[in-house]
Amino acid sequence: MLGTLRYYKEEVKDKVIGRIQTLTKSICEANGCRSNCIVTPICPPVINHEKHTKIFIDIAKEEIGENNVNLDNQIPWSASEDFSYFLQKVPGCFIALNNVKVGEEPISLHSSKMNFNDNTMATGALLNIRLSEHRLGIKII
Numbered sequence: 001m002l003g004t005l006r007y008y009k010e011e012v013k014d015k016v017i018g019r020i021q022t023l024t025k026s027i028c029e030a031n032g033c034r035s036n037c038i039v040t041p042i043c044p045p046v047i048n049h050e051k052h053t054k055i056f057i058d059i060a061k062e063e064i065g066e067n068n069v070n071l072d073n074q075i076p077w078s079a080s081e082d083f084s085y086f087l088q089k090v091p092g093c094f095i096a097l098n099n100v101k102v103g104e105e106p107i108s109l110h111s112s113k114m115n116f117n118d119n120t121m122a123t124g125a126l127l128n129i130r131l132s133e134h135r136l137g138i139k140i141i
Contacts, residue, residue: 006080008045046084048093056093059130064123070098097124 005020007013021037028035060069083094100106101117108114133140 004080005039006045008047010044043080043082044084044088046079046081046094047087049087049091052091053093055134056095056127056131059134060095060127063126063130 005013005016007016017039020039024035024037057069057071079094081094086092087094097120099109099117099120101115104115129140
């Protein structure tokens with residue numbers, strides 16, 4: 001059996017892994033089987049820093065319009081993303097740009113039917129420039 005474990009706090013991860021190992025061993029023993037529970041950590045949770053997230057949201061609202069900044073999904077997002085390692089070292093935020101083409105249904109990035117919206121790159125570049133300007137205290141363009 002294989003599975004994926006997503007968590008937002010280290011102490012929860014450790015508790016859940018311990019519970020999975022205990023249950024696996026108990027269920028196998030009860031059914032005359034052996035278990036070998038191996039947990040391979042891949043990425044820690046992506047946890048945005050509040051201050052930097054607010055800065056980015058303010059810049060995005062100013063540049064692309066408040067109605068184009070969707071804050072409806074600000075609940076923890078369980079993306080398995082190696083950007084989490086950067087956020088452990090340097091304060092920042094991970095964002096997602098809308099990639100849906102007008103008139104099309106949303107399709108997962110990992111689908112063979114995905115049709116990338118190239119216009120998204122211009123928006124992302126602009127927001128990165130504005131964020132860099134803010135951070136450096138200069139005007140680039």
